[in-house]
Amino acid sequence: MSWINFARIGKVVALLAFVLPWLVVSCNATPIVSATGLEMVTGSVKALSEQAPQDSSPHLWAVAGLVLIALGLVLSFVLKPVRNAAAAAGGAAAAALVILAIGMFLTIGGIKTKMAEETGEQAASAPASADNPFGGDFEANMRDAMAQAIKVETKFGYWLTLVALLGASGAAFMAFSGRVSPLAGIKLATVAAPAPADPDTTFWDSIDKNDQAALLEYLQRFPQGRFVALARMRLDEGSPPAA
Template identity: 30%
Template structure:
């Protein structure tokens, strides 16, 4: 299992290149961003790349998450199994950093920021109700990959690696056998239908 742990860690890093967030209003997309885009404060709005004028738009939490994932990959290469605890730690840390870093884009956070800026609360809520913030495939791949890497590292640390691998192999074999049985039944059904059609007398 340990030899495969690089796959989810690498996927988590690559996922930052994929779409992470889209913003739409009345079902019309008005902005989108990748994971790296959110980290660097760059969001594509109305088809044009826009970035904040000051460094406050840079999302330090997401940058730290990227560094944690990259650090975990480096440890995997350099230290092997000895780094299981650190790999687990970097995976969990990256998960927490992503959750913290993306909270600022939630409706609650946007409304709270609007309130701080002295906006009209009722108007802000009405406008916010028309906005939909959707988390896209890159975001979910990053989260699931980090969870998978953390679980795999924990299994190695706890000495349950071989037991888990045996269960996975058993489940895979069972699924393969069921798929073969389903395919055989489908083939029998097709043969039966074909035979029945051939046995029917020709229509006058």
């Protein structure tokens, strides 16, 4: 298997990882928002709680990453020679890796900032009451505690995508530099077609060497065959002695 095939496999794995969980927002270990990579692309992020906001906007960085991965995979098959295919595949994988890493970082930062802003607005507007004699300061402290209980975590699918893209980039670089894969000979050993059967040998192996009729048929079919001399010798051995 060549390095360019390793790069293609890495891209396929990265694409498949889009259907796995990428991001989970939880409060006190209870998930309130969950999203796969594909849901972030389509803007159909799941809100697992009624209090959680519904995110219906596609994340452009996730869309760009998906498009780059798919484009790099297609170009790796279309472009010739392998050096050009490797350059396109490696460049697309590296660009997708950077975009997905930065995009997720900014998204997590945006979620945390939004939560902090909502907490501040709600705390500032909380008046003192019989139930809350301490007013806004007490309310702010309570909401700060709630905000600290909320965690934003990247999940296995997202990290699998990054690792697969990193592997694809490395494999594409090896193919671009002309390196030989340590598994390069496996394809030849497993896929190489067997040598075509020799009809001369096949027929000779199928007949009874003591059957004169079969020997004569062999001579008629293969007058220049590899076993002509042996067939004539067997015929002579089987001929009746002269009177």
